[in-house]
Amino acid sequence: MGIHRGHQARPVEWLAEKFIFLVSLSAIVMVFLIFLFVAREALPLFFGETNTALVQKPIPTADLEKLSPAKLQQYLELTPAQFAAMDKDTLKSLMDVKQEAQDEVPEEFRNDPDARINTTEWRYLVLPHQWNHYDKPEYIWQPVGQIQKYNIIPLLVGTLKTTLIGLLFAVPLSVGAAIYVSQMARPKMREIIKPTIELLSGIPSVVVGFFALLVMATVLQKVFGYQTRLNAFVAGIALGFAVIPVIFSIAEDALTSVPRAYTQAALALGASRWQTAWQIVLPAALPGVFAATVLGFGRAIGETMIVLMVCSASVMSWSIFDSARSITTTIAAEMAEAVSGGPHYRILFMLGALLFAVTFVSNMVAGAVIQRFKLKLEGKR
Amino acid sequence: MNARKHFRAEKFDFASFFFTGLTGLATLLILGILATILINIIANGVRGFSWHFVSTIPKKDFFDVNTTGVLPMIVGTTICVFVMTIFVLPVGVITAIYLTEYAANNSLVTKFIRAAVNNLAGVPSIVFGLFGLGFFINFIGKNIDAVLHNPSAVWGQPALIWASLTLAIMTMPVVIVATEESLKAIPPGLREASLALGATKLETILRVVLPQALPGIMTGGILAVSRAAGEVAPILFTGVAYYMASLPHHVTDQFMDLGYHVFVLSTQSPNIEQTRPILYATVLVLLLLTFALNLVAIVIRARVRKKLRALG
Numbered sequence: 143m144g145i146h147r148g149h150q151a152r153p154v155e156w157l158a159e160k161f162i163f164l165v166s167l168s169a170i171v172m173v174f175l176i177f178l179f180v181a182r183e184a185l186p187l188f189f190g191e192t193n194t195a196l197v198q199k200p201i202p203t204a205d206l207e208k209l210s211p212a213k214l215q216q217y218l219e220l221t222p223a224q225f226a227a228m229d230k231d232t233l234k235s236l237m238d239v240k241q242e243a244q245d246e247v248p249e250e251f252r253n254d255p256d257a258r259i260n261t262t263e264w265r266y267l268v269l270p271h272q273w274n275h276y277d278k279p280e281y282i283w284q285p286v287g288q289i290q291k292y293n294i295i296p297l298l299v300g301t302l303k304t305t306l307i308g309l310l311f312a313v314p315l316s317v318g319a320a321i322y323v324s325q326m327a328r329p330k331m332r333e334i335i336k337p338t339i340e341l342l343s344g345i346p347s348v349v350v351g352f353f354a355l356l357v358m359a360t361v362l363q364k365v366f367g368y369q370t371r372l373n374a375f376v377a378g379i380a381l382g383f384a385v386i387p388v389i390f391s392i393a394e395d396a397l398t399s400v401p402r403a404y405t406q407a408a409l410a411l412g413a414s415r416w417q418t419a420w421q422i423v424l425p426a427a428l429p430g431v432f433a434a435t436v437l438g439f440g441r442a443i444g445e446t447m448i449v450l451m452v453c454s455a456s457v458m459s460w461s462i463f464d465s466a467r468s469i470t471t472t473i474a475a476e477m478a479e480a481v482s483g484g485p486h487y488r489i490l491f492m493l494g495a496l497l498f499a500v501t502f503v504s505n506m507v508a509g510a511v512i513q514r515f516k517l518k519l520e521g522k523r
Numbered sequence: 524m525n526a527r528k529h530f531r532a533e534k535f536d537f538a539s540f541f542f543t544g545l546t547g548l549a550t551l552l553i554l555g556i557l558a559t560i561l562i563n564i565i566a567n568g569v570r571g572f573s574w575h576f577v578s579t580i581p582k583k584d585f586f587d588v589n590t591t592g593v594l595p596m597i598v599g600t601t602i603c604v605f606v607m608t609i610f611v612l613p614v615g616v617i618t619a620i621y622l623t624e625y626a627a628n629n630s631l632v633t634k635f636i637r638a639a640v641n642n643l644a645g646v647p648s649i650v651f652g653l654f655g656l657g658f659f660i661n662f663i664g665k666n667i668d669a670v671l672h673n674p675s676a677v678w679g680q681p682a683l684i685w686a687s688l689t690l691a692i693m694t695m696p697v698v699i700v701a702t703e704e705s706l707k708a709i710p711p712g713l714r715e716a717s718l719a720l721g722a723t724k725l726e727t728i729l730r731v732v733l734p735q736a737l738p739g740i741m742t743g744g745i746l747a748v749s750r751a752a753g754e755v756a757p758i759l760f761t762g763v764a765y766y767m768a769s770l771p772h773h774v775t776d777q778f779m780d781l782g783y784h785v786f787v788l789s790t791q792s793p794n795i796e797q798t799r800p801i802l803y804a805t806v807l808v809l810l811l812l813t814f815a816l817n818l819v820a821i822v823i824r825a826r827v828r829k830k831l832r833a834l835g
Contacts, residue, residue, distance in 0.1 A: 158725045159625060166621035167632075168614055169639040169699070172692050173646075179657040180650060318549030326543055327550075335550060337821050342557050344817030346753025348782045349806055352789045353560050356799075383560075386553055416539035437645065444647020446756040447782075451790055470649045470756070477653075477760050482661070494653040498646060505645040509638060 177498060184492035191216055192262045192485040194290055198244065203237040206230070248288075256289045262485045267294055281458045283467070285476060285486045292489050296458040300374070300466035304449055307378025307462055308385055308442045313435055315382070316390035320431075324397040325405075325419040336394060343387035351451035354380035359452065366463075374466035377452040381442045389438040392512075396430020397423055399519060429515040433508040440504040444497060446470040469493045561810075568807030571800035577808060583766060586788070586798050593805055598770050599683075599778030600812065603762070604751050606687035606774070607694065612744055614691075615698025622699070623706040624728055644696035648756040655689035655761035677775050684774035686762030693757055694747035701746060701824070705739015706732065708830050742823045749816035753809065755782040781809045 186192055193216075201209065201217060209217070215225040218236050228236075247257070256274045259266065270279035273291065281295040323335050359376045368375070400423050408418040424431070453465040473490050480486040571588075579592025618636070626633040665679035709732055717727040733740075755763075764777035765787060771778040785805050792798040 152723060155723050155725050162617050162621045162625060165614055166618040166626075166636055169618060169643055169695060170635055172695070173639045173642050175658060176646065176650065176654045176692075179662065180653050183653075183657045183661070315549045315553060318546040319553050322543075322546035322550045326546060333825075335554070337825060338557065339550075339553055341814075341817065341821065342553070344749060344814050344821075345557075345560060346755075346782055346809060346813055348753065348755045348785050349564070349810060350560070352785055352802070352806055353563065355789055356795075356802075357563060383556060386556075390553070414536050414539040416536075416542050420542065440645050440647075444645075444649065446647070446649040447786065451786065470647060473649050473653065474756060474759055477656070491653060491657065494650050498650045501645050501647055501650075502642060505642045506638070509641050 177495070177502075180491055180498055181495045184488055184495050187262060187485075187488045187492050190263070192488055193260045194262055194485050195258055195260045198258075201237065201240075203234055203241065206234060206237060254289075259289075261290055261292050262489065267292055267489075269293075270295075283472070285480075285489075290486065292485075294489075294493065297467055297469050297472050297493070299458060299460065301443060301468040301470075303374045303460070303462060303466045304377045304381055304468055305439065305442045307375060308381030309435065309439060311379050311382035312385040312389055312438060312442075316386045316434075316438075317393050317431055320390050320393035320397055321419050321424065324394050325423055326415060336391075339390050340387050342383065343391075345383075347384055347445060348447045348451070350380055350383050351448040354383075354448060355451050368463040370463060370465060372453045372465065373463050374453060375462045377449045377466065378462070380448045380452060381445055384445055384448060385438040385442050388441050389434045392434035392437060393427075393431045396427040396434065396512075396515065399430070399516070400426045401519065426519075427515075429511050429518075433511040433515070436504050436508040436511070440501040440508070443468075443504075444470060444501055446474050450474050469497055473497075564803065564806050564810060567800075567803040568810075569804075571802075571804030572807055573804075576801070576804055580768075580770070583768075585766065585784075586792055586794075586801075588797060588801055591801050593781065593784065593808055595767060595770055595779045596781040596784045596805070597808065597812075599763075599767075600752050600781045602771060603683055603687050603690065603758070603778060603780065604748050606684065607690045607751055608744055608748060610688060610691040611694050611698055611747055612740075615695050615743065615747075616702050616740055618695075619699045619702035619706060620728060620732075623703055624724070624732065640696045640699050643692070644700075646693075648693065648754055649759075651689050651693045651757040652760050654692075655685055655757060659685040659688055660761065680775075681760065681762045681764075681777055682775040683762050683771055683778050686758040686778070687774075689757045689761050690751040690754065693754065694751050697747045697750060698740075698743040701743025702736065702740050704824075705736040705742070705827050708739065708827055709735045738823055739827050742820045742827065745816050745820040745823075749813045749820065752816075753782050753813040755780070755786055758783070781805065781812065785809060 206214070211225070214233065218225070218233070218240065220228075254274050265271075270281050271291075271293070272279040273282065273289075281293045282291040283293055283296045284291040319339065323332050323339075327335060354376055355372070358380065359371050362376055362379070363371050366375075404422050404426060405418055408422045409415075413421070449466075449468045450471045453467070457464055457466070459466075473494055476486065477490055480490055576592055577597065578594055579590070580594050581587075581591045585591045618640075622633065622636065626636075660679060660681060663678070664676075664682070664685065667678040668676055671677075713731055713735065714727055717731045718724070722730070758780060762777055763780045763783045765779075767777060767779050785802070788798055788802045788805060789795075792802070795802075
């Protein structure tokens with residue numbers, strides 16, 4: 143290896159190796175950049191720099207000199223970069239605009255307590271609030287209109303509902319199939335069935351969504367006889383379709399990697415095929431099956447198009463036969479209407495960052511579990 | 524097999540029989556779901572499918588069954604994915620070369636790279652879309668516009684190039700994993716022979732290892748293409764257009780996409796019963812593009828894996 147003899151000996155080799163190394167770092171750089179740039183767009187929210195209150199006490203333009211720069215920047219809802227680029231006259235005219243906007247607030251909102259609320263404060267994002275004309279505190283996501291309501295709880299409930307239904311449907315099916323394919327089926331069958339099931343992951347999610355919307359929704363409604371045709375149940379089952387190949391593939395790998403000696407010993411002691419699979423192989427492969435489920439969860443929670451096509455109304459309800467709106471759906475459906483840099487835009491990015499964090503953690507957990515599982519099996523061999 | 528027969532002869536074990544049947548049923552059900560989706564789409568899709576349909580640029584009202592077509596969507600998706608491969612293949616292949624040929628297996632950097640690749644594979648596709656919007660359009664694109672003093676946004680808006688780059692980042696793990704698999708399948712003896720004959724490590728990689736790994740790299744590329752061609756969420760904010768009167772001419776143009784068109788047709792149609800034939804036909808075209816590619820990749824991969832097993 144030239145590198146050990148000093149890079150003068152083979153400069154091209156040395157350069158190539160450094161270049162290859164640098165390029166291979168791009169995966170790390172990308173994960174870092176994704177987090178950085180998704181979080182960056184959401185940051186003003188965390189620093190309380192967004193204000194949606196319709197009625198604000200305007201600061202007279204003459205007071206420009208008295209305000210601290212930080213306060214002025216917050217009042218005009220500017221980013222530090224925008225603020226730094228502006229001269230005094232621009233700031234003055236912006237303050238005039240702000241004043242005029244206050245004068246134009248419709249009469250009906252002048253005495254509405256809701257109009258004085260900054261709805262992007264944390265307590266309005268996560269706690270129920272009794273809005274004007276409502277009889278009790280409620281969780282409401284309603285980003286349109288004069289008073290925008292950004293409570294994220296209905297979205298979290300919608301996400302959990304569809305994801306859990308998807309997993310409840312997909313986990314037993316795919317783990318059952320994994321047991322069958324890895325333990326019961328003949329090797330010839332196995333070589334056909336495994337790639338066939340993995341083909342399911344080749345169907346684009348927009349096609350699964352289309353199928354759920356046009357065909358499955360009608361069939362399931364006939365079978366179960368519920369009211370709303372498009373609901374969290376249909377979305378969950380369709381999500382299951384998308385998750386099955388993920389869970390099946392990893393669970394099958396885990397079951398197959400259990401040493402043959404285990405199976406043979408159990409069979410030699412008189413256990414049946416099923417007893418061997420259920421009592422010996424499955425417990426040994428349990429960490430792998432768990433990791434498969436966690437990865438399936440990550441896939442389901444991040445799936446966009448299926449839920450977007452099947453149901454989208456954001457109602458706060460735990461019933462699986464009501465509509466549901468997941469986080470991903472909300473981002474996909476509302477980003478086009480959100481004003482770039484506005485509070486709605488920031489909150490959608492915040493939801494994206496939240497989603498990224500959840501999948502990041504579940505990936506890490508699954509990765510670590512699989513790693514330990516492999517080491518354990520190797521150590522025992 | 525023998526053990527099972529022997530056991531059954533002594534005493535019929537109902538539990539064994541029942542649960543084996545249950546797992547078999549689960550397998551059948553999954554295969555049934557796959558078959559139902561495919562048969563439903565193919566059977567309904569061929570009716571609306573015609574040469575006219577795939578070769579026509581539709582008028583503004585693409586819900587009209589008689590005059591509609593999907594040519595701009597096919598072209599848009601194809602160009603977008605093609606541009607993506609230009610970016611993702613070199614980066615993915617070089618990363619895989621580093622991981623298999625150069626990296627020390629237990630070093631911290633290697634572990635970090637592997638963890639990053641795994642994570643990238645699990646990031647929700649909509650988050651890639653947000654990233655494309657926040658990074659490529661709002662950061663890189665706006666800065667290019669500022670440097671070039673463009674009077675209106677040229678780069679700082681949704682564009683084909685940004686959609687392609689977003690998809691490239693999303694499909695990077697696919698290329699890396701497939702390439703790594705095929706690199707590992709090459710017998711170490713080949714490398715040793717090359718080195719023993721006086722070739723340097725770089726020469727060995729370029730002239731011995733890479734040509735051998737070509738089928739695997741192709742598989743990775745095909746899988747990436749088939750994955751990207753079906754994805755809608757990442758391009759939603761980064762380049763896709765609801766309607767374009769002409770085909771894209773420049774990388775800063777927006778484009779129409781097959782997957783997005785399926786979404787539009789199935790959720791925004793004024794009369795779903797009337798548009799059903801063109802919807803099915805569009806889905807069929809999309810499936811042909813993604814699914815057929817997937818099938819090819821799976822066959823090649825199965826061969827590579829067989830080779831790997833023969834070695835190990």
